[in-house]
Amino acid sequence: MSRIRHRFEQMLEPAGIRLDGPDPWDIQVHNPDLFMRIAREGTLGLGEAYMDGWWDCEALDEMITRGFRAGLEDKVRNNLRFLIYLVGFRMFNRQSRARAFQVGEQHYDIGNDVFEQMLDPHMNYSCGFWESAQNLVEAQVAKMEMICAKLRLEPGMKVLDVGCGWGGLARWMAGHHGVQVTGVTVSVEQAKLARDRCADLPVDIEVRDYRELEGQFDRIVSVGMFEHVGQRNYQTFFSKTRSLLKDQGLFLLHTIGAGRDGFATDRWIEKYIFPNGVLPPAPALARQAGAFFTIEDWHNFGADYDPTLMAWYRNFNDAWPALKAHYGDRFKRMFDYYLLVCAGSFRSRENHLWQLVLSADGLDGGYRTPRWSPTD
Numbered sequence: 128m129s130r131i132r133h134r135f136e137q138m139l140e141p142a143g144i145r146l147d148g149p150d151p152w153d154i155q156v157h158n159p160d161l162f163m164r165i166a167r168e169g170t171l172g173l174g175e176a177y178m179d180g181w182w183d184c185e186a187l188d189e190m191i192t193r194g195f196r197a198g199l200e201d202k203v204r205n206n207l208r209f210l211i212y213l214v215g216f217r218m219f220n221r222q223s224r225a226r227a228f229q230v231g232e233q234h235y236d237i238g239n240d241v242f243e244q245m246l247d248p249h250m251n252y253s254c255g256f257w258e259s260a261q262n263l264v265e266a267q268v269a270k271m272e273m274i275c276a277k278l279r280l281e282p283g284m285k286v287l288d289v290g291c292g293w294g295g296l297a298r299w300m301a302g303h304h305g306v307q308v309t310g311v312t313v314s315v316e317q318a319k320l321a322r323d324r325c326a327d328l329p330v331d332i333e334v335r336d337y338r339e340l341e342g343q344f345d346r347i348v349s350v351g352m353f354e355h356v357g358q359r360n361y362q363t364f365f366s367k368t369r370s371l372l373k374d375q376g377l378f379l380l381h382t383i384g385a386g387r388d389g390f391a392t393d394r395w396i397e398k399y400i401f402p403n404g405v406l407p408p409a410p411a412l413a414r415q416a417g418a419f420f421t422i423e424d425w426h427n428f429g430a431d432y433d434p435t436l437m438a439w440y441r442n443f444n445d446a447w448p449a450l451k452a453h454y455g456d457r458f459k460r461m462f463d464y465y466l467l468v469c470a471g472s473f474r475s476r477e478n479h480l481w482q483l484v485l486s487a488d489g490l491d492g493g494y495r496t497p498r499w500s501p502t503d
Contacts (some may be wrong), residue, residue, distance in 0.1 A: 246442070249295035256273055408490060
């Protein structure tokens with residue numbers, strides 16, 4: 128047995144993970160160079176080695192869950208290359224205007240066919256609300272209705288949807304609550320499909336960076352977009368959204384959050400899935416949002432991202448026979464890895480999902496938080 132393999136076995140032991148073991152969360156090693164690759168490249172090497180078929184795991188989501196709970200992430204990623212990456216990440220504005228459209232081009236524009244097969248019929252690419260839901264469709268409808276209830280939508284209101292994706296929420300708000308929606312995205316492919324899906328409703332879809340927006344709105348909603356803003360731009364983001372919101376208006380911010388004090392980023396996720404992405408810690412988010420808004424409500428239902436991601440994983444794999452002609456095996460391993468690693472991060476409570484309700488200057492008479500369910 129090589130010395131480096133033995134060192135990895137010792138590192139994995141507290142998590143109950145074994146190399147070439149019998150349990151579904153054990154790692155099956157196909158290339159003995161795996162350990163040196165992880166030692167050199169950290170989580171980037173771990174993910175790329177999986178994409179290259181150097182290792183497998185029957186229950187990858189559970190392996191990741193066990194690893195997070197045992198604190199293995201820091202042991203894997205704390206190497207010189209990660210520290211150099213982290214220094215550059217903190218020194219430079221990786222989410223500048225010039226780079227704003229990179230995530231759309233790399234991830235959201237890979238092909239609408241992948242997302243049409245993977246997501247629910249409304250094409251919500253964000254965490255569902257599973258309190259009373261039995262499946263993905265119910266969870267996403269519950270999430271959309273909860274957002275509408277929290278925003279206190281009324282017919283005729285003008286609503287801005289920052290990061291509207293394929294228009295699922297915009298279409299729901301306009302069709303079920305009679306509001307006028309302006310949706311913005313940085314993805315050309317998302318915008319094309321969103322316009323088609325919302326063509327019969329008072330919904331306007333634009334490809335635009337949030338910093339370019341103008342106008343006045345009764346309500347603002349942003350679901351799954353703040354992760355792409357970056358900590359150097361938080362002040363700009365909240366200043367801009369505050370200038371767009373009418374007095375006594377409401378802004379609902381739906382974002383993944385870091386479970387630790389620092390800003391969370393990962394080299395593999397940044398390279399292959401969400402370029403320039405970063406998860407905010409609660410103290411930084413509260414400080415920046417609170418400088419421009421009154422925080423009326425803060426709701427954490429991050430555990431619900433686990434069943435959401437696992438439903439996406441099943442849908443993606445069920446659809447793979449129809450998709451594989453356009454995407455290679457390495458793409459499939461990449462996408463499987465992305466979905467299962469993220470599921471494990473939420474199952475372990477390493478990451479969170481927050482919905483904040485913000486008001487311009489504090490609502491007259493206060494704010495009462497609705498918690499929507501199908502039985503209400």
